[in-house]
Amino acid sequence: MKNLSGPKLDEIDGGFPADFDMLVVGGGVNGAGIARDAAGRGYRLLLVEQDDLAGHTSSASTKLIHGGLRYLEYGEFRLVRESLIERERLWRMAPHIIWPLRFILPQTLSPRPAWMVRFGLFLYDHLGGRKALPATETVALDHSPFGDGLADRRGRAFLYSDCWVDDSRLVVLNALDAAERGALVRTRTRLLRARRDGAVWRATIGDARGEQEVRARILVNAAGPWVSDVIGRAGLHSDRAVRLVKGSHIVVPRLYEGDHAFTLQNADRRIVFAIPYEGRFTLIGTTEEDWTGPPRKAQIDDAEIGYLLDTAGRYFARPPKREDICWSYAGIRPLYDDKAGRSSAVTRDYVLDLDGDGPPLLSIFGGKITAYRRLAEQALNLLAAQGIETRGAWTGEAKLPGGDMAQGGFDALAASLRDQYPALPGALLRRLARAYGSRASQLLGRAQRLDDLGGTFGSDLTRAEVDYLVSKEWARTAEDILFRRSKLGLHVPPDAVDRLSAYLKGPVRNLSEERPTPLQEKE
Structure with missing residues (x-):
């Protein structure tokens, strides 16, 4: 068994530590989640992020903790079940930044028959052991306040539950918990190159102050859209690949009253959400467009703006216009490339790719924000199965910083x-x-x-x-x-x-x- 015991970080080299059990590359939700889990298991670790924590994909989500209702159409039952289980678990872990949200799913413009949607919602209610969230209901839009703001209040709609999350703060709180458990977190710091040297990785990291070499027994590649790039910087190659898909959102003045969200179905069978945002606004998203260039900071384009405005315009009595847009944001999702034809059909599941030919390199392909904690737990369990002796899994019911609220x-x-x-x-x-x-x-x-x-x-x-x-x-x-x-x-x-x-x-x-x-x- 490989034992991870050793000197405390502040006793190494008398300054910035040079030796770690683990180097985590990437400060998005997966990297921060892995760092938190690993620190709690006793790993001495360094996390480096080339920009800000949650600076890219993890701050560009639709701000939802959800099972992924539409993934049932693609047979992603394991992923949906895992996400639904995690949904209430994460709510318990961080009730200040995660809270329940009710969704209205109108059938007026639905490309799916009502029986199919109702059956999907039945599975959604029962696959993940829902306990605290309300079950699905059917409402008549013309007799319900949930129909307020819609252009067409005829017919019925389904009312179901998921959760809202402040995605950026979720990442920061995971990094903060990791740091308080002994991890070293460095933002604006890049992995420049890495190579195997006997039982360790020798990695060169760089920031505005220059370069430094550090050593780590394990290299974890949670770089999201840059996952393949990091593998190349380590001088390796993987048969796994990511498919980069851009998702964009717009924020407009509030389109309707109430604290509920809308799930809007399009003729192309894609879903767009309209969600209450920051009190005075409505968040509309997301799009799904293949990204063919190298990963970088993304921006919404005119076609995506048109798509989101057209979708909202079909459903709401006060259609938003381009001049109403107060803010927009876009992110590149690093989906695992399962060779699906349409970007909307690409799996949201994740793959943990372990290269154990020498000191381990663990690369994370794909994933979704709701499953980050479980992904991290499985990543650490996978490393433990390689004979690395650490403490056991612990994050299942552990509160994130600030989540330890008293009764009430x-x-x-x-x-x-x-x-x-x-x-x-x-x-x-x-x-x-x-x-x-x-x-x-x-x-x-x-x-x-x-x-x-x-x-x-x-x-x-x-x-x-x-x-x-x-x-x-x-x-x-x-x-x-x-x-x-x-x-x-x-x-x-x-x-x-x-x-x-x-x-x-x-x-x-x-x-x-x-x-x-x-x-x-x-x-």
Whole structure:
């Protein structure tokens, strides 16, 4: 058995550690999830991300924790079942950033017969052991408030359940938990090259300060769209491949009242969601377009805008127009290439590819945000099966940072913050409770007035929150803060970006490059 015991990270080389049990490449949801699981099992590890945490695919999702209802059409029963089981598990782990959402699925323009949709929803309700979420119902749109805002309220619709997630914060919280368990997390740091040398990988990483070589017994490639590129940087080749598919979303002023979402069916059998977003907006997405070039930062194109607007226009009484678009975002999904013809039919399942010819290289192909925890657990179990001695699986019921709420859940937490900080705006306290959960009071400290938090950059983004995000959550830029750690970019005045950027260039102490104190010392 290969034992992973050894010196503590801060005892190696007297400075930045050079030796690790594991080097994880990629700071999306899969990389952060693997780092968290591994740190909790006793691995000494380094995670490197070339940009910001969740800087690409993992912040460009439709913000859903769901089983994937339409995947049943493609026979993806195992994936749907696994995702449905994970859906309620993740909700329990992080009830501040994940919460239930009801979906209306109108049949008026459906290309699928009602019996087929109802049968699919029956499977959806029962495949994954649903316990806390409400079951599917049938509603008459002309007699229900769920029909408000629709252009055609004739006929019936199905009402079913899934969950909403703040996807970027999910990634950050996994990285934060990993760091508090002893992992070292480095953003804006690239893997430049790697090679096997006996029982270890010798990897060269680089950031704005230069290059450095580190050694690791295991290399985990969770680089998402760059997974094949990382394999090449390690001097290897894999028969596995990714199929890059771009998904884009638009945000428009709110199209309807209510806290429910809509599942909109198109004649091409693709699905578009319309989801309440940030109080005053509706999020519409996603598209599915093959991406043929090298992976990079993606942007929505005119055809995708037209597709989403046309879909919304067929369903809603107030069709959105191009000039209504407040924001758009796009991401490249690294789907496992199963040789499917249409991009919408490509599997969302994942493949763990282990190259064990020497020190292991584990590459992650595909996956979806809902299955990230299970993917990470299976990845660590696979490595354990190679004779690497670690502690067992542990993440199944372990709360993410801020998720350890007392009896009464989120509402009780929000009420407690109002009692503790009566002079602070209620909307601010509720937003901080949603973002930070039980850790919101760490950010607020002893503040009694808004001025005690250092003033604001616009909306309710305070200097205290910015300092917290820089020191604890690896935030570096205005975009990191306004569109990933929060969605306040939709609410702040135009000059807020410049003022925030200027502040971030000032003498703000950056603690997130330091190793946080572990929750417990390694054995």
